[in-house]
Amino acid sequence: MGKFTNRNIAKCAARMGQCFSSTYATVEVSSGQVNMHLPDIKRNGYDFSDGIGKITPDLAMEVAQKLKLDLNPPCAYQIRYAGCKGVVACWPEEGDRIRLSLRSSMTKFFSHHTTLEICSWTRFQPGFLNRQIITLLSTLGVPDEVFWGMQNSMVSKLDKVLVDTDAAFEVVISSCGEQGHTPAIMLSAGFKPQTEPHLRGMLTCVRASQLWGLREKSRIFIHSGRWLMGVLDELGVLEQGQCFIQVSNPSLQNCFLKHGSRFAETKKNFEVIKGLVVIAKNPCLHPGDVRILEAVDAPGLHHLYDCLVFPQKGERPHTNEASGSDLDGDLYFVTWEEALIPPSKKSSQPMQYDPDKPRELHRPVTHKDIIEFFSKNMVNEHLGSICNAHVVHSDLSEHGASDEKCIHLAELAAIAVDFPKTGKIVSMPAQLKPQLYPDFMGKEEFQSYKSNKILGRLYRHIKDAYDEDVSKSSELNFGASDINYDADLEITGSADYIADAWAKKCSYDGQLIGLLKQYKVKREEEVVTGQIWSMPKYVSKKLGDLKEKLGHSYGSLRKEFRQLFENMDSDCEQLNEDEKNKLYERKASAWYQVTYHPEWVQKTLEFQKPDGNEGVVMLSFAWIAADYLARIKVKHQGTENLDFAKPVNSLVRYLADRI
Template identity: 35%
Template sequence: MSSNTLAACVDKIIEFAPRWQPTSEKSNDEDWNDEEEEEEEDGDKEDDKEKRANDESTIRTYHVLPPLYSATGKPLNTATSTSVTIDLSRIKLKDLYHSNNDRIGSLSRLLCLGLFELRRKHQLNQTISGIYLTKQEMRAFKSKEIFSIRKVFITPSTIQYEGPHFEEACAVIRYFSKFQDCFLRVSFRDEDYRKLKDINNSMDILFKHIKSLITDGLNICDRKYKFLAFSTSQLREHSCWMFHQQHTNNISCETIREWMGDFQNIHPVAKMAARLGQSFSTTIKGKELSKESYIEIDDVTSPIDRKVLYTDGIGIIASWFADELSKQMNFDSTPSAFQIRFAGYKGMVCVSLEDKIANDSKIRVAFRPSMKKFDSDNCSIDIVRSSDFSLSYLNRQIILLLSSRHISDSVFHHFQDEMLEKLMSINTNAERAIETLWKFNGNTGGNGTHKMMIEYLSRFQLNTEPFVQQLLFHFQAFQLKQLRTKARILIENGCVLLGVTDESRTLKREQVFIQIHRSDINETKIIQGPVIVTRNPCLHPGDIRRYEAVDNLQLHKLKNVIVFPMDGPRSMTAELAGGDLDGDTFWISWDSRLIFTKNYTAFCYSDQARQANESTSNTSKQSYTIADVCRFFVEYMKADNLGIIATWHLALADLYGVEYEECMRLAAMHSIAVDFVKTGNRPPSLTKDLQPNTYPHFMEKKDKPYHVSTSILGQLYDE
């Protein structure tokens, strides 16, 4: 069942629990008979077709792990899995309630009762892709603009068809929703369904085949799917969109691209491809803007170098209009910033510090030239995401950088011990379990399963029920796996926030403003004192910086964002692993144990980007075609070595430190590889002198020579 169906079952349990506790056998039987008669009366009023669909959808087989303990507390055999068949049409409530089967825990029995009640009220829809869907859930799908999309995975030897799957909409699918069954997500994978790796010249035949599929299209039954576009994230995952043109309408790939915007005279081809993919970002539809309701204002540049932008990718939104958007999207409060897509603009808009924009109360949004990517007539301001508080976790890259800044190994051991203690206490009692679930999920409370666990434990105060025990066990196992394989350690005195710029121009160089609001504990506070800030991924020792967090009365309006100053020879965001303000998130911590004394000289990412732009600007100014975009897609797949660079850097940095010469070279190459999707500038080829001879044991490279690591990462892995 889906998480929403599970939530509906929990609501039914809470609603009907008193009726499911009979006082006597006789009265109990009378209650069951009354409900069965009521079911028959309700059924006569329903459409026969819907009733047949519901009846067919009630017989399901679930493959579940056996409960750790029975309802009576007896331990059960956990060596094998159990197949449980539930026929809701034949379930008798009294049989379920009085069942003495130890393999069905009390909550599991209540869930069956909840499913029965949903079916009796005709609130279960026919199954889609083997998932129970409630009517409330279907309405939620419509309100959230969730669409069903077919997917295809192409490997060197097979083609795997999947779906349709529910996904959040993008601007293109939202506009062409009548033809959503004509869209197809295509992913190119290895036989294990991971990205292709160890690419070499012997794979030319494979890439020739991929190129033919991208260029000529994909035939599935009586349909011909042709290449449409891909987003930046899809390109990194070797995926793209295809579309089937039906003979009954005039909608084609060319028609869709014309609706998206004008992409002529965009150079190089990588940038053109990125602009095509801009309309495929997952968004929530906002409001239509008339030409009189928005303006374009100048970017703010450094007085020392006019090519340095303090406002790269960020604009301003009127506070009253931000309130309207938040109300439309059912937010509990108005965020301080939104990541948006609008008429060829992309980036962030931050709530105005003043009552009006440009002294005009009619202006809703002010964009900047750095946000304009192409011309488009699509005048709906769509929301990618909004500013919010997120928990911060250490990872291997951040730990190595902090270790290079002379943070003691004992500090990381202490953080890991604290996290392990919290995870181990999850089975102690309900209160500790709830506390741990909240700590590891922040404002949101986590996904549907985590919310259900918190709700159940809060109401029933019992964590020994087998089903909940299973969920808690899997949550614990997942966190431990992340801890072991990624050194993902929770930092309570930290957060991850979207970055914005100081429109008041009152912050000084090396200063930031951070005001966090946590709705889960109803706490708002302004961080003051030294903080460390970085942006993932971070490989260069200068990618992590120490700043001073200050209070600033003019910025109190901004919450759950990190505000950077408009001061200094270059943008502070560019020093943080080459970041900007078009939607980048920044890792922040004010824990005194992680604060180092001196910053390492920052790598000049802006100079590297400028050189890349100059090299690509020398190419021909001819207009590119979709065939050129298809060719670039295959070229990127062949040259994609981002993962290899990061792996080699980690192995060498573990032995010699991040300031090792080869590590510095790999860090520079990594930056070029990250921007390859936008610049088309290939990273330099990896040479033998950069390849590690052995890999640390914590990387678990079973097919490679390894050494036992004695660094902090090796110590944390072995602990």
């Protein structure tokens, strides 16, 4: 693992835990190619570059190739390398053969491990509000009608997804991130939810999950917003109070490309944001955690996209002002929606996030110390109860999150967040412990009251629609009689691939069923779309972590079978691109047939009997090759009488000249 010399028990335990992060091993980077001493930028007792380093474009591309992201490569990665952790952003090579530059703030322990491991990367991540952000924006003067109108608009579109392909396409392409690629491709190729069961299942899950998010967390989709990884302006061109934001906008062409298609081409669909923006990082409880910055254009930063570039200038880092965060991988909510900018157009005074000095032993940390610390940590996990108390007191007070009790709770939450680093325990004062809870918190075991503030109004407006929708969604499991077979997708030459397709489907279905059972998720469409809503309530405390792990697991499974789909015999390597595409179409047709044809559906049901999964037909296997099935469908139905101006028809427009 490495050499752990830190004498603070909390930090030593965290350093060991660093070795067990969920990561993707990519490329070896020898120590001679690494600068471990990139200077930190420190001023006024703050580290403006805490957790951020640099990576050269060629190494970044090698990493992207390993992750199969090279057709649309990220510009920054959250990494683990030789005992270091943090983020590295792309910057040009300086001619010294150094490919990776890390700062001392990134070094956590000593290790000889030289594989560059990746935790996450910059990408399109849709923006959603949540209760904490709404509470703070409301406290800062954003009118209730703004949130009310945004939720109504979102629900109106969700209500149309099963009957209106234009509305469905807009929802999946703009608010579902990369998991929305498959339904977006299917909709744009002309498949209809009324006749295509897997598409209907995915759209039903999207609707149920987003309604669940509205009811449980007030997750309101913001079109002019994103979740972005923070990085540093290494050039020093941004002034205090400024930031640089360049976002990718969802387009079906890029979605087609990211799906894995061999016949798509990259189109840089970027937009530089200019003007006032709101940024925040969870947890955010103090009114000063919401920062209002000016987004400016900076040509020297145009190689950075889908990230939030902070200045290195100023009295205090804006990252630290926003919930005491840093640049080691934190995600920030960002919106440039004018209606969400507080009337003052200025940030409130930020809270002072100065953690206590960590307690250190006068001897090396032992395993017994760490075990005792871990036990104490489990007993003293108070962050959740502090955040809940903050919700209650901000709802009860006419001053919202500016109430004295809320400010005190925000200070306690900051200490609780730092517990894994400092080991300092925080407890909830008796006078701040809620005696009753607002109805929108769903605390059925406690006395509750009807909240008259915006969160209560939003909750009650969505509750009935959500309950009705979930009962319908939970019943939507497809039996043999529900599977419509689309003969358009059966093409000449596909019979040669049927036997291989069946073997792979059996393997894929078995592994996917295993994931559904392991994570107690009801339907495959939840996993495929990432729109998970059916996990039992008793696991909700770690719901986010479980969803992330499930997403990683399914992502690996899908990537494995996409690779199997793309594998071809060595004698086929000499084929030109058009010939290869025709071969893949035949293969995709075979994958569709063993999934949908009545004879193969019956075989699937018989195959499942020994495992006790009788009666449910799994359909996602076929759509691992959604891009090639889309080509077949478009060829068959033609392009006559289509309105190419509609976004939902953009795939047909794109493919018309290519097939």
